[in-house]
Amino acid sequence: MHFNNHLEDKIARCELAIAYVFNSKIFCAEALNAAGDVNALYGSNGTVRRLSKNDRLAVYGDIVAAQSLCRHWYYSGLGKGAWTNIRNEALGNISLAETGFSHNLDNCVTANSGTARISEKMMATAVEAILGAVHMDGGDDALAGVMRHLGMVDPLNESVTSKYPTLERFSVQIRCDLLTLTCIGPFRKRPKVLFFGNNNFPLRV
Numbered sequence: 222m223h224f225n226n227h228l229e230d231k232i233a234r235c236e237l238a239i240a241y242v243f244n245s246k247i248f249c250a251e252a253l254n255a256a257g258d259v260n261a262l263y264g265s266n267g268t269v270r271r272l273s274k275n276d277r278l279a280v281y282g283d284i285v286a287a288q289s290l291c292r293h294w295y296y297s298g299l300g301k302g303a304w305t306n307i308r309n310e311a312l313g314n315i316s317l318a319e320t321g322f323s324h325n326l327d328n329c330v331t332a333n334s335g336t337a338r339i340s341e342k343m344m345a346t347a348v349e350a351i352l353g354a355v356h357m358d359g360g361d362d363a364l365a366g367v368m369r370h371l372g373m374v375d376p377l378n379e380s381v382t383s384k385y386p387t388l389e390r391f392s393v394q395i396r397c398d399l400l401t402l403t404c405i406g407p408f409r410k411r412p413k414v415l416f417f418g419n420n421n422f423p424l425r426v
Contacts, residue, residue, distance in 0.1 A: 235329040248354035275350035282353025317345035
């Protein structure tokens with residue numbers, strides 16, 4: 222039987238990276254286990270359990286992460302087309318791998334002996350599994366907090382920001398509109414019409 226002597230350290234590093242402390246460490250241990258070794262074991266509080274590979278937990282994580290993100294999308298008021306882009310950007314394999322590597326989660330993953338480096342596919346699977354583990358351990362609120370910490374809600378926030386201009390953008394547009402009015406005002410004697418300098422903020426002149 223094989224005990225990973227570094228597993229407790231890996232769990233601690235993972236918890237620090239995702240800003241979440243597991244109540245049941247076994248969930249995190251399984252999420253980090255990318256090895257196919259059937260003898261991989263984890264012992265805690267006098268109990269020894271065989272670790273499953275993290276791919277099954279990753280399937281669960283993919284579903285609950287999409288559900289959590291979709292809930293935010295629904296309340297944002299964005300259209301259906303935006304949801305597809307947001308999901309692909311936040312939960313696509315490339316994005317998941319980038320999220321994992323940027324938070325040094327590759328240093329937490331347990332791979333088969335002889336594995337030189339954690340691949341993008343392994344990293345994406347591990348991130349999904351970690352999200353699944355967090356939800357199993359702490360529920361919806363815990364998952365939402367970890368996703369925010371990892372920046373996985375950023376694509377949604379950026380879409381909302383682009384839909385509703387910031388005060389700075391609005392102020393710049395007003396200055397541009399006023400400058401335009403100053404230039405064309407003396408030459409206009411027709412009744413007031415809509416001036417479409419910005420589709421979001423039409424200005425009458």
